[in-house]
Amino acid sequence: MPVLHLQRLRKRLVSSTAMQVALPIARQCCFNRGLSHVAQNAMTNTTVYVAKKILTMNPSRPEATHVAVRDGRVLAAGDFSEVSAWGDHTLDSRFADKVLMPGFVEGHAHTMEGSLWAKVYCGWFDRGDPDGRVWPGLKSIDAVVARLSEAADALDNPTAPVSGWQLDPIYLDNVRVNRADLDRVSTERPVGVLHASGHILNVNSKALELAGLLKPGVEHPGIPLGDDGLPTGELKGPDAMTPVGPHVGFARSLLDADEDGVRNFAKLCVRTGTTTITDLASRMEPDTVEMMLRVTAEDDFPICLVPLRFFMGLSPEDLIKEVASLKSRSTERLRMGRIKVVADGSIQGFSARLRWPGYHNGAENGLWYIAPDQLGEILQRALAAGLQVHTHTNGDQATQLLLEKFASALQTAPHPDHRFTIQHCQLADAAQFRQAAKLGMCVNLFANHHFYWGDEHYALTVGPDRALRMNACRTALDSGVPLAIHSDAPVTPLGPLFTAWAAVNRITSSGRVQGEGERISVTEALHAITLGAAYTLHMDGEVGSIEVGKRADFAVLESDPTACSPGELKDIGVWGTVQGGRVFAAADL
Amino acid sequence: MTPPLPATVIGGYLGAGKTTLVNHVLRHANGLRLAVLVNEFGALPIDEDLIEAESDKLISIAGGCICCSFGSDLTAALIDLCAMTPRPDHVLIESSGVAMPGAIAASVGLIEAYAPPSVVVLADTETVQTQAQDEFLGDTTLRQLHDAHLIIQSKTDLVAEPQVQAVAAWLADTNPRAAVVAAAHGRVPASVVLGPGNELPVNPHTAHADALFASEVFAVEPVTDPSALARSLADAELGVVRAKGFVRDRSGQRFLIQNVGARTSLKAVAGEAPSQMVCIGRRDQLDTDALARLFSAKCSAPADGVA
Secondary structure (H helix, E strand, O other), X not given: OHHHHHHHHHHHHHHHXXXXXXXXXXXXXXXXXXXXXXXXXXXXXXXXXXXXXXXXXXXXXXXXXXXXXXXXXXXEEEOHHHXXXXXXXXXXXXXXXXXXXXXXXXXXXXXXXXXXOOOEEOOOOOEEOOOOOEEOOOOOHHHHHHHXXXXXXXXXXXXXXXXXXEEOHHHHOOOOOOHHHHHOOOOOOOEEEEEOOOOEEEEOHHHHHXXXXXXXXXXXXXXXXXXXXXXXXEEEOHHHHOOOHHHHOOOHHHHOOOHHHHHHHHHHHHHHXXXXXXXXXXXXXXXXXXXHHHHHOOOOXXXXXXXXXXXXXXXXXXXXXXXXXXXXXXXXXXXXXXXXXXXXXXOOOOOOOOOOOOXXXXXXXXXXXXXXXXXXXXXXXXXXXXXXXXXXXXXXXXXXXXXXXXXXXXXXXXXXXXXXXXXXXXXXXXXXXXXXXXXXXXXXXXXXXXXXXXXXXXHHHOHHHHHHXXXXXXXXXXXXXXXXXXXXXXXXXXXXXXXXXXXXXXXXXXXXXXXXXXOOOHHHHHHHHHHHHHHHOOOOOOOOOOOOOOEOOEEEEOOOOOOOOHHXXXXXOEEEEEEOOEEEEHHHO | OOOXXXXXXXXXXXXXXXXXXXXXXXXXXXXXXXXXXXXXXXXXXXXXXXXXXXXXXXXEEHHHEEEEEOOOOHHHXXXXXXXXXXXXXEEEEEOOOOOOHHHHHHHHHHOOOEOOOEEEEEEXXXXXXXXXXXXXXXXXXXXXXXXXXXXEEEOHHHOOHHHHXXXXXXXXXXXXXXXXXXXXXXXXXXXXXXXXOOOOOOOHHHOOOOXXXXXXXXXXXXXXXXXXXXXXXXXXXXXXXXXXXXXXXXXXXXXXXXXXXXXXEEEEEOOOOOXXXXXXXXXXXOOHHHHHHHHHOOOOOOOOOOO
């Protein structure tokens, strides 16, 4: 081991030179007495991790075997001799058989994913919870009723509500769930199950009764009536859901982070290799902000949370004022100061705004959630104030409106590096991507959608032509639009590697490849879930790659995503993360 | 049991005059405690001289009225409102410029404490037709107008009379079931927006019936079919924008009739108050003779199919 020996010598030399050069000779002995302490400090200050492979996403050093971490940041990435040139360090070999990547950045998720796990998972697909338990998907209504009943039996209070989430009748032959089904869970306590789309809530008779709706003569387009003239228990759309929601545990405030929810959300991040993540539509009530500041500051909180202020409830002028003030209160792990606007609804809910020829099944065009003039005003004021806006557009008409309003706002309030981001942007065509590129906008496409609803879009909502181009990652990149891809958790499960898999393969849940021409390479997809997403948040100088000066955020993987077949990308195991130099093992959560 | 809280949804695109109308109604509330719900506190939702106090989420207005912003949760705001003491007499919901007022009304109707609200949509005489052709807003504009029980044609002072007439005809054609009234600067009697008060008979001469509007009270003979009578009132030829009152059928059962535009509602009620109807409409359109004939007809044989 002559080489190692030499390394050690050189290290000592470097360290003693650095530490002692300024010290008077007379104090040498004192210093020597304290040397072990100082040296220990120096060693704990720098940790060198050795890994099977490190994919840095840094083009000047794409692959490495060692990464040195000091003060929560990357000091060096390279081979051992290169990184150890910085002096004393602790060599940590716990990742010796792992592959490190930059910690994943999820640019469109909601902390609600964490809050929902306090309720009963009723989805069709297997899904892992924050504690690592995988809940098997439920393949029938009977199975849903059984799982809800089990949860009801575990409750002490006989009238406490039971709430389930992520029911997706599309996979259950579109069966209509009615209150009689949920009355089998309980007739004494209110029971409610939210659909995966988030647009329909099924409730039992007790819940209807508590809301005063178990009566004849209810007139509402979102509340179908049964043969008996009473509501069936299906509540379609937010308008129909809100009067009953609070009785079954689905208050509107669910959109806002709660403390347990944030902690659960953070655990899911560790399990999926995610170290920086958005909470894309928070009302940022004062209590919520205080809670987020407190929780994210805890020593063992494992993520950097980026909440965006939802635009509703304030005039554009007050919105800008409030968000600017929030921005100034940002911390290392809580980055505030961005705005989320929602322009239209969802495609599968037929509330997205489509251009000609509209919905494939002939449904009426969707809804605007913001007046065009108000959108223009928010964009312009935000540009002038130097605050970033992320705008949700699903339909191509909503995207067109945003592009036009943004073009004119940008002329009035020019900003050379705004990175305003179009979120979802699912139906955009090539011309719209070219226009977005010209305007300097970024897109964050909903890659997971192909898998979960691609078949539905092909057959029902928008038809084959537009289903093939949905979430056009290839076109976005070819047009020069900075690209991120997302899960929109809880709409689909958080999992950047799954999202990358979805963008690379474009496979639907029935196993068809839909829109082959819009697939991107593994390298491009890995870029999208790291630097790409970081770029949309103006955080690419700080996270998204493993290189000197950046935060020491790593996704610790069991195998190499660039070495497996693209079809296996989603199956790569995640050991945990390193965030700001702190190690988080999923197994220890 | 507390009677259901009446509400009015006010719709229409930005700049159509919703805020102006709300302020006008607040000024002429005639002692009613109004609660105004707005999507957000924009640039002065309430005229400054009406404001008594202002906090984050509530503006106190002269005469015991209030204004709250509901942000993204209208239902919660409405439930909070009816828990207030004293309870407001009437709730005005000013919807956002792109919201579907009918959908809002349907949601309000789901809350037990509320009566199904009437829908008033503002149409800017200068721009509504252009807007109905707009690539982005056309269908939204038309859907808003379709939702209306009452369309208030605003900014009539900014265009020539023939244009006002042409737009009025177009509005009536676009939604034949709605009553259409023209008014500059939101100057319509509060009773047109809110419906006639619960205290009947009202004195038409104290109701700020400005020169343009008339509010007439009629005695009503017992009828064979109260529901047919209610539907007859919706006949556009009569010029009735709103009607409210009590009638009896031949058996002596008493009914409450409330009309706005072509929307009629009929409810069997107890009580002894005299059989009277209040009809409100444009002075130049309200056919008082025909109404008097209708109400005095010994046997109001239903003109079936009117509705």
